[in-house]
Amino acid sequence: xxxxxxxxFICLLVSCSACSVAPWERGNLAKQQMxxxxxxxxxxxxxxxxxxxxxxxxxxxGAGGGCGCN
Amino acid sequence: MHILLLQLLIFFTSAVSALEENAxxxxxxxxMKEGGGQLDLQKFRGKVVYLDFWATWCPPCKKSMPFLNNxxxxxxDQGFEIIAISVDEEPDAAYLFLKxxxxxxxxxxxxxxxCPKIYDVKAMPSAYLIxxxxxxxxxHLGFREGDKDEIRRKVIKLLSEKIEG
Numbered sequence: 236x237x238x239x240x241x242x243x244f245i246c247l248l249v250s251c252s253a254c255s256v257a258p259w260e261r262g263n264l265a266k267q268q269m270x271x272x273x274x275x276x277x278x279x280x281x282x283x284x285x286x287x288x289x290x291x292x293x294x295x296x297g298a299g300g301g302c303g304c305n
Numbered sequence: 306m307h308i309l310l311l312q313l314l315i316f317f318t319s320a321v322s323a324l325e326e327n328a329x330x331x332x333x334x335x336x337m338k339e340g341g342g343q344l345d346l347q348k349f350r351g352k353v354v355y356l357d358f359w360a361t362w363c364p365p366c367k368k369s370m371p372f373l374n375n376x377x378x379x380x381x382d383q384g385f386e387i388i389a390i391s392v393d394e395e396p397d398a399a400y401l402f403l404k405x406x407x408x409x410x411x412x413x414x415x416x417x418x419x420c421p422k423i424y425d426v427k428a429m430p431s432a433y434l435i436x437x438x439x440x441x442x443x444x445h446l447g448f449r450e451g452d453k454d455e456i457r458r459k460v461i462k463l464l465s466e467k468i469e470g
Contacts, residue, residue: 258429259392259421265362 324424326444330356330435333420335390335413338400344413344420346439349386353463354435355456357389358426361402366430369448370408376457377410383464384437388413390420392429432456436463 256264263269272278324331335344346354357373359366370389377387387410391399396416403412415421424433427446434443434456443459445452 257418257421257426258431259358259360259418259426260394261429262360262362262394 324433324441326441328441330354330433330439330441331423333390333415333423334417335415335420338403338412338414341411341413344388344390346388346435349388349435350439351437351468352384352386353437353460355385355387355460356424356433356435357387358392358421358424358429358431359389360391360393360429361398362393363429365448367402367406369430370406372453372456374408374410376460380460380464385460385464386411390415392416392418392421392426394418434459434463436466437468 267273330346332344332346336342337344346356355373355377357366357369359369361367373387373389377385389408389410389412391412391414393399393414394416396414399412399414421431424431430448432445433441434445436442442463445456
């Protein structure tokens with residue numbers, strides 16, 4: 236019985252390899268909206284504002300003093 | 306129970322038979338541009354064929370197109386032909402792209418992904434250089450600027466080979 240359980244486990248383990256995305260199926264993944272930062276300019280602006288406002292709390296950067304004026 | 310488990314094991318662990326170098330190239334269900342019917346590689350016997358898998362979302366594929374077009378136009382009289390199979394899942398993507406950036410070589414589309422599966426495409430773009438006898442002699446993965454000379458050299462080498470009998 237242990238052998239069968241092991242066999243089923245191996246089957247399930249190996250079946251995960253069938254879930255990979257083939258090179259020719261990456262059309263949707265290549266779309267702009269699938270990027271982690273779809274709009275780099277917008278992300279940079281948000282990061283700058285976040286830095287300015289949150290710098291005093293630390294952890295993200297050193298710009299500004301938390302006044303939000305730059 | 307035994308048989309079922311063994312079948313499961315075999316199913317999940319067996320690799321799909323892939324076309325490798327020195328294997329005979331086979332036709333696949335790709336549709337030729339402008340109602341040209343299904344791709345039939347038999348029609349290209351006697352020619353050196355560069356079978357290219359590409360997609361509109363693949364930047365290196367698009368980068369290779371001007372080079373391939375020039376190479377094809379330069380060597381077409383010697384019996385060289387390029388067949389580019391678009392693997393875009395959207396049926397019109399390739400044709401809309403080609404309207405803007407036309408090429409002289411043959412284009413086919415396979416929206417189902419059966420052709421790249423048969424050829425076991427490992428990268429985009431992937432190209433299979435087929436000799437005059439229909440044998441895959443060289444598989445080229447990806448495309449970089451430095452690959453141009455190598456591709457040209459291999460095509461010219463195959464063109465210089467004579468068919469026996």
